[in-house]
Amino acid sequence: MHDFDHMLWQLSHQNIQAYKDEDGWYLLINNPCTHLLEDGRCGIYDDRPKICREYTNDFCEFDESSEDGFDLFFEGYDALLKYVRRRFKTWNNYATTRDEHLNES
Ligand code: SF4
Helix, strand or coil: CHHHHHHHHHCCCCCEEEEEECCEEEEEECCCCCCECCCCCECCHHHCCHHHHHCCCCCCCCCCCHHHHCCEEECCHHHHHHHHHHHCCCHHHHHHHHHHHHHHC
16 A cells, blocks of 8 residues: 555646556656657757667557546546545545654654
């Protein structure tokens, strides 16, 4: 449940969505990279992160609608919270325990 708690925080930010496919859970960060140059090249190409090096354009989220391409898709915080409350019957207990722990420290 901790991972979903963290993902709820991530989806609390603008232009961040989440999806799950056969390979696992991913975030969609619909903001331009700060290293993207005006001419479309990468400003840190030689030092770009591993995820950039591994990314291919064989298939991406623009090839197919979100609803069709992903097993699960969450537009934002409210949609994910609804999902975790349905998936984890003890979610409200978890949230209460989490808050009590934080208040003790
Ligand atoms: S390759 Fe990676 S670091 Fe470079 S512009 Fe694209 S997303 Fe940013």
